[in-house]
Amino acid sequence: MAGRAATTSVLNNSKFRAILYQLIMASLLIYLGWSIAENTIANMEARDIRAGFGFLDETAGFSIMMSLVPYEPGDTYGRVFLVGLLNTLLVAGIGVVFATMVGFLVGIMRLSQNWVVSRLATIYVEIFRNVPLLLQILFWYTAVLKPLPGPRQVFERNTEIYFGISNRGITVPEFIFLENFSFTTWTALLGILFTIGIHRWAKQRQATTGEQFPVFFAGLGLTIGLPILVFLLSGAPVEFTPAKMGRFNLAGGITIIPEFLAVLLSLVLYTASFIAEIVRAGIQAVNYGQTEASRALGLRNGTTLKLVIIPQALRIIIPPMTSQYLNLTKNTSLAAAIAYPDLVATFAGTALNQNGQALETLAITMTVYLSLSLLTSALMNWFNSRVKLVER
Amino acid sequence: MSNPRSVFFVRKEFISARQAPASTIGVLGWIRNNLFSTPFNSLLTVALGGLGVWLIWGALDWLIFNAVWAGGNEACKVNPEGACWTFISTRFDQFVYGFYEKPERWRVDLILLVLFTGIFWSGWERAPARKWVGGFMLIPFPLIAWVVLYGGIFGLPVVETSQWGGFTLTLVVSLIGIIVSLPLGILLALGRRSKMPIIHSTCLFFIEFWRGVPLITVLFMAAYVLPLFFPAGLNFDQLLRALIGFALFAAAYMAEVVRGGLQSLNKGQYEAADSLGLSYWKSMRLIILPQALKAVIPGIVNTFIGLFKDTTLVLIIGLLDLLGMVHAAIADPNWSIRSVPTTGYAFVAITFFIFCYGMSRYSRFVEEKLNTGHKR
Secondary structure, eight states: OHHHHHHSOGGGOHHHHHHHHHHHHHHHHHHHHHHHHHHHHHHHHHTTOOOSSGGGGSBOOOOOSOOSSOOOTTSBHHHHHHHHHHHHHHHHHHHHHHHHHHHHHHHHHHTOSOHHHHHHHHHHHHHHHSSOHHHHHHIIIIIIITTSOOHHHHSOTTOEESSEEETTEEEEOEEEEOTTHHHHHHHHHHHHHHHHHHHHHHHHHHHHHOOOOOHHHHHHIIIIIHHHHHHHHTTOOEEEEOEEEOSSSEESSEEEOHHHHHHHHHHHHHHHHHHHHHHHHHHHHSOHHHHHHHHHTTOOHHHIIIIIIHHHHHHHHHHHHHHHHHHHHHHGGGGGGGTOOSHHHIIIIIIHHHHOOHHHHHHHHHHHHHHHHHHHHHHHHHHHHHHSOOOO | OOOTTOOOOOOOSOOOOOOOOTTTSHHHHHHHHHTSSSHHHHHHHHHHHHHHHHHHHHHHIIIIITOBOSSHHHHHHHOTTSOBHHHHHHHHHHHHHBTOOGGGHHHHHHHHHHHHHHHHHHHSTTOTTHHHHHHHHHTHHHHHHHHHHHOOSTTOOOOOGGGBOHHHHHHHHHHHHHHHHHHHHHHHHHHHTOSOHHHHHHHHHHHHHHHHSOHHHHHHIIIIIHHHHSOTTOOOOHHHHHHHHHHHHHHHHHHHHHHHHHHHSOHHHHHHHHHTTOOHHHHIIIIIHHHHHHHTHHHHHHHHHHHHHHGGGGGGGTOOBHHHHHHHHHTOGGGOOTHHHHHHHHHHHHHHHHHHHHHHHHHHHHHHHHOOSOOO
């Protein structure tokens, strides 16, 4: 045996070969990285491009049409980054919520017994899924929202506007919360806490005695009904200041810019068509025997759906849903095409063109999206591990 | 005691089966069961049916019945309440060829003809020599197409890539993305499943990086930063740089699809290949990959569809693909008519819809053919 081992070439030893391959791979990578670094430094010197992150403290000098935090043209590039990031997060956050709602609705509609309902849902899904998102954004912006008449044609002078649509976007009154509003906030928070408590208690009681408790309606009353009551009792402490049409322009109020509306609308409709398919596939993947079994137990249709089908379908739905949320977040970057001031349009667009530090700017932008992706998938993995099947 | 008054009656023949009630069969029964089974259902049918008819009728009216089909921009100014198809027909050549020189456009036509023939040939199941045609379309054809389109040899004049545009550019970007991404994606997927830590982590990092960033930032990177990476003097044109970015991006997505296929295979397949004494590459080529790829054909086609739609993003770095061309043409002041933007976008939308829907139907068809499980 010892003789055999000696005659075998060392090249046929799998451990040796693994080390060899990896050495080759590693040296290739190091060479690639080194040559890229060297070329980049040489090229940047030749083209007189600065390096480093010092530009973040310099004055940006351009204005941004929408920002959630105070911003002036005199602020720094670092501030521009913050404004862009917040705008991206705003549209992504609202988009995820609405896309989920529309997607679930359409997905369930596709499974409806009613021919008209399921057919309409199918048409919706097929159209919105098969048309590029960028095209949808451009369509809503250039063909629908921008050609709307301007405020001077829509609103009469010196009128107060409670709800109006023009090519400036949607105009609504500004809300100012007075001091007494804190009662409502505290009631709502307490209501949420109580609902969680009741939910736990009801679950335990059902497990021990089998009796059910209407948690949903109790929760609805505690989290929405009670705060409304407190709100009215404390004297409705909210002030509306509607927008006013001046001589040429709108003053006051809140105007939701058409860029935001176009991006949100297209992201929601596009992503919802994918979510609808995921929901449909997830519900259909639950074995029909489960429905039959729960009917045999005498459960009603709604109860079957709630207690038997959805909990099992969720396990199938959640992983692909995660990637849809990620896609939506990344797709907010298409907003740059219509100059919605998101991270890409402001920071990797206008700011990059001004300071010319493409490498640093794009590295920061990509890192932001990467961390957003990792964060979302970590959250969804945590949620997934909570609902997944416990196998023995 | 028997009762003399009782009459016993025994029927000798069967009564023929009666028809089911008229309300449960036929068109009427179907309508009743599917559309008006409960009051709520009836309400839904009426409300959504009305909405659907209104939408579809409105769309057809706008797109076809009330549309302007000929007569230049004057005709569209007269009738702004319908699609302005004459805008499309006036600029149709530009939308297909971009700024490709007129006398050389036969080259594009030739390539498009070969491309679509090849796709249908290799997609049609009973076509002869299907595999050979498919192989030709995958490897030699893109190279030949690039040479024919670019020119420079065989006496063909050079057409710079900056002149490429329109639907031709859309096809070039998507096909290069698709064709490069498949082999690269397979390699990455195999690398990610490798047990060698350096190879595994390199592939893992590569895949997660490209999947984690939006395509726009990748294209920006390709446009602004990529030239810095190469030694001075070595310069790629804008299109080639975008193609590199797009292909790497596509490969990462493809790798994840292929990995799904590799994971779905039974471990016994790997062990069987090993026990036959096959080398790693032989066992992958002969045993593992044929099964794994077959299992994920729908996923691969879905990735293709996604990539095809994503090609529109090149307009953001200034390449005029079909959408970019139409978007630029809309801004023409001669055509500043209310119906023109919608018509332009509708034209692009219909084009993309035909291709994407076609691909998704094909993948559904393949999926059903390969599905051997139980269905209800």
